[in-house]
Amino acid sequence: MNFMKRIFFVIAILFAALSVKAQETLMFPFQGGSSVMTQFFKDSLAVSPDVVQKKATGTVIMKFTADEQGVITKMIIYYADDYLLTGPVIAALKKSSHHWIIPHGFKTYDFIIQFAISFNPPANADASTKDALYSYYASRRSILTTNQVPLDNATLLPTIKVNYDLQ
Numbered sequence: 824m825n826f827m828k829r830i831f832f833v834i835a836i837l838f839a840a841l842s843v844k845a846q847e848t849l850m851f852p853f854q855g856g857s858s859v860m861t862q863f864f865k866d867s868l869a870v871s872p873d874v875v876q877k878k879a880t881g882t883v884i885m886k887f888t889a890d891e892q893g894v895i896t897k898m899i900i901y902y903a904d905d906y907l908l909t910g911p912v913i914a915a916l917k918k919s920s921h922h923w924i925i926p927h928g929f930k931t932y933d934f935i936i937q938f939a940i941s942f943n944p945p946a947n948a949d950a951s952t953k954d955a956l957y958s959y960y961a962s963r964r965s966i967l968t969t970n971q972v973p974l975d976n977a978t979l980l981p982t983i984k985v986n987y988d989l990q
Contacts, residue, residue, distance in 0.1 A: 889923035905963040933977040
């Protein structure tokens, strides 16, 4: 009887150890870690001349799916302050294929990433700069999600902040 208690105790410890293992933190899903991902997107996101000309600023939130090889298979725009900002973000995300690491046991995995795009303010902003910025805000076309969006298993990644210089 004492032998059975010991066997039961050992089995209970093994199950407890396995449940603790299941709660270990995931490694960062971009090869090289968070700082490498941030630098990759700062280097890869090429702000278009239209963005610079209109002095566009704002936020773009994207959901994308990566497969076991780290290839992006699907992208969805959740929110964008302006359609103009989505082009450079989509191009940068496409460049990031083969860099993503999905959790063990999944064939595909969803990630949500936010980009905050703005310009470096000039030292002496003249009236034309201010007028162009106001004009942009007055005419921008936001992209909004108007229906429910299932998140399933998704990881929210850190915000990528990109600043560009005005010409």
